Amino acid sequence: xxxxxxxxxxxxxxxxxxxxxxxxxxxxxxxxxxxxxxxxxxxxxxxxxxxxxxxxxxxxxxxxxxxxxxxxxxxxxxxxxxxxxxxxxxxxxxxxxxxxxxxxxxxxxxxxxxxxxxxxxxxxxxxxxxxxxxxxxxxxxxxxxxxxxxxxxxxxxxxxxxxxxxxxxxxxxxxxxxxxxxxxxxxxxxxxxxxxxxxxxxxxxxxxxxxxxxxxxxxxxxxxxxxxxxxxxxxxxxxxxxxxxxxxxxxxxxxxxxxxxxxxxxxxxxxxxxxxxxxxxxxxxxxxxxxxxxxxxxxxxxxxxxxxxxxxxxxxxxxxxxxxxxxxxxxxxxxxxxxxxxxxxxxxxxxxxxxxxxxxxxxxxxxxxxxxxxxxxxxxxxxxxxxxxxxxxxxxxxxxxxxxxxxxxxxxxxx
Numbered sequence: 337x338x339x340x341x342x343x344x345x346x347x348x349x350x351x352x353x354x355x356x357x358x359x360x361x362x363x364x365x366x367x368x369x370x371x372x373x374x375x376x377x378x379x380x381x382x383x384x385x386x387x388x389x390x391x392x393x394x395x396x397x398x399x400x401x402x403x404x405x406x407x408x409x410x411x412x413x414x415x416x417x418x419x420x421x422x423x424x425x426x427x428x429x430x431x432x433x434x435x436x437x438x439x440x441x442x443x444x445x446x447x448x449x450x451x452x453x454x455x456x457x458x459x460x461x462x463x464x465x466x467x468x469x470x471x472x473x474x475x476x477x478x479x480x481x482x483x484x485x486x487x488x489x490x491x492x493x494x495x496x497x498x499x500x501x502x503x504x505x506x507x508x509x510x511x512x513x514x515x516x517x518x519x520x521x522x523x524x525x526x527x528x529x530x531x532x533x534x535x536x537x538x539x540x541x542x543x544x545x546x547x548x549x550x551x552x553x554x555x556x557x558x559x560x561x562x563x564x565x566x567x568x569x570x571x572x573x574x575x576x577x578x579x580x581x582x583x584x585x586x587x588x589x590x591x592x593x594x595x596x597x598x599x600x601x602x603x604x605x606x607x608x609x610x611x612x613x614x615x616x617x618x619x620x621x622x623x624x625x626x627x628x629x630x631x632x633x634x635x636x637x638x639x640x641x642x643x644x645x646x647x648x649x650x651x652x653x654x655x656x657x658x659x660x661x662x663x664x665x666x667x668x669x670x671x672x673x674x675x676x677x678x679x680x681x682x683x684x685x686x687x688x689x690x691x692x693x694x695x696x697x698x699x700x701x702x703x704x705x706x707x708x709x710x711x712x713x714x715x716x717x718x719x720x721x722x723x724x725x726x727x728x729x730x731x732x733x734x735x736x737x738x739x740x741x742x743x744x745x746x747x748x749x750x751x
Contacts, residue, residue, distance in 0.1 A: 405431075429699070437511070441704050442472040443690050445513045449698040454520065455513075465520045466527065467549045468493050469602035470512050471660065471686055476500075477507040477515050479531075480684050481600035481658030484552055484569060491544045493529070495600060495658035495684075500539060501530035513702075521546050554578045558589055563749055567597040571604030571662040576611045583615055583644065593749040597654045599680060599741070603661020606637070606689070613666050614639040616649075616675050623669045625713065626689055626706040635706075651676040652745040655723060660684035664721055668710035671724065677748060678723040680741045687716025 409427070413419055429448040436446045447455050454463065467486020468479050479497040482488040499507055502518045510518075519527055525546050532539050553575050555567040564586045568579065586594060603609075606624075613623045619641030626635045653667050653676045664683050670676040687708035693701045708716045725748070727741045 432695070432701070436701065436703075441688075442511050443688055443702065443704045445511055445702045446695070447513070447700045447702065451513060451517060452698060452700050454517070455700075455702075463520070463549050464523050464546055465516070465549050466491075466493075466544045466546060467551075468519075469658075469660070470499065470515055470519075471602075471684065472512055473684070477510060477512070480602045480660050480686070483549065484600070486549055487544045487547050491542050493531070493542060493544070494533065495656065497529075497531040497533050499529050499531055501528075503528050504530075523547055554582055556582050556585055558585075558591070561746070561750065562591055563593045563595060563746060564589055564591050565595045565597060568601055568663075570601055571608040573605065575604065576608045579608075579612050587644070592648045592650055594649065594651045595654065595742070595745050595749070596651065596676070597742075598659045598663040598667055599654050599656040600658035601660075601663040602658065602684075603663050603665075603686065606662060606665070609662035609665045610637045610639075613669050614641055615644045616651075616670055617641070617673060618643050621669075621673065622711045624665045625709040625711070627709055627715075628706045634709075649675070650749050652748055653678050654680050654741055654745055655683050655721060656681040656729075656741070657684055659721075660686040664716045665708060665710075668714065668716065668721055671721070672711050677725065678721065679725045679745050679748065680723050680727055681729075682722055682726075683716075683720040685717055685720030687718075 412427075426448075429446070432446045433448070436444050466488040467483040468488035469481050469483070471478055471480045477499040479488075479493055479495055479499065481495045482493040499515070501507060502515060505518065507515055519529075521527065523546055526543050527546060529542050529544065530539050531542060551572055552569040553572055554569065557565040557567070559565065566579070566582050566586070568575075610623050617623065617639040619639055621639045622636045623639055624637050626637075628634060651670070653670060655663070655667055655678055659667065659680075660683065664685070664687065667676070667678055667683070671678050688704045689706040689708060690702050691705045693703060695701050710716065710721075714721075725744060727744045729739070729741060732738075733740060
């Protein structure tokens with residue numbers, strides 16, 4: 337019997353390659369198991385365990401390489417002298433805050449449990465702070481408006497003040513919500529704002545004592561000259577019902593001349609602005625448009641009516657640099673439909689739409705989803721609103737308790 341040694345040698349070589357391949361696969365499987373063991377042991381924490389969400393919710397539709405994230409996580413956990421002062425959950429909150437910050441939008445913000453609670457208190461209309469609405473304008477933290485009879489108002493803070501420092505800490509690259517977090521504190525404590533003001537050559541430090549802030553909403557006045565005035569301070573959670581009561585009071589007065597004072601009103605709930613505008617506009621009229629950016633269809637909020645006033649209504653809306661957001665939506669719509677004449681100064685120009693999305697039961701993400709446009713398509717963010725009649729208020733007017741803007745509104749309605 338002849339044996340083909342060459343063929344046997346080839347078979348042995350093939351078997352060797354198979355054996356080597358099997359060993360390699362075994363080593364690879366062992367390595368994967370070891371990595372899985374490391375994950376389970378906590379050296380590379382599973383994101384679903386840390387966040388309390390499933391992998392399906394996290395999703396895998398990304399080309400990002402997360403290895404650098406986990407490497408940084410482990411380096412910090414191993415080497416930082418502060419590693420014992422922060423738990424894994426807080427690290428995740430910080431990571432999400434950084435993710436939101438990476439979008440370069442001051443209004444896209446993650447609220448950790450503490451900030452989420454504070455934000456909820458603010459939109460309900462009661463919190464501890466100084467009572468000043470803040471925003472980012474031209475890259476600078478700016479006062480939209482101090483609320484009337486609050487610590488900031490009493491300390492002399494004015495709409496348009498640029499806040500350069502808070503207790504000596506620079507506000508460069510600080511988001512609005514970060515600034516609010518620093519400004520707020522215990523009742524009776526003092527916070528110092530370093531502000532720059534137009535027309536003033538040097539900065540000034542203004543000390544403000546924190547207090548419980550109950551956001552004022554509305555005041556009414558029935559004047560002897562036949563003019564009814566509604567002073568509207570904010571579009572808070574209960575503002576629509578209060579405005580509805582004020583409108584009923586106006587109707588029962590039998591008067592047809594109305595001044596709606598939106599000066600210093602920083603805005604708030606979009607629904608409140610739409611509902612209030614519906615008192616003055618026929619059903620179906622566009623109140624505000626939403627621009628979702630390129631390749632996305634826009635949307636519009638329309639009056640649901642019924643219109644409560646006929647063409648005999650004579651109306652003036654007062655605005656200034658502290659009128660923002662929902663105030664600009666309401667004023668812009670009533671102005672473009674020729675329902676009201678705008679008197680005062682150029683508005684602030686905050687026309688972006690934020691949606692509050694729950695992330696966990698006690699955290700949320702405020703994300704900018706669109707821009708607001710007036711019914712005629714004017715971008716509120718880019719331009720603000722220009723009054724039909726421009727009237728300024730000087731420092732001397734304030735000192736002498738004069739109000740030329742209100743005087744002009746009365747003059748227009750008296751004609």
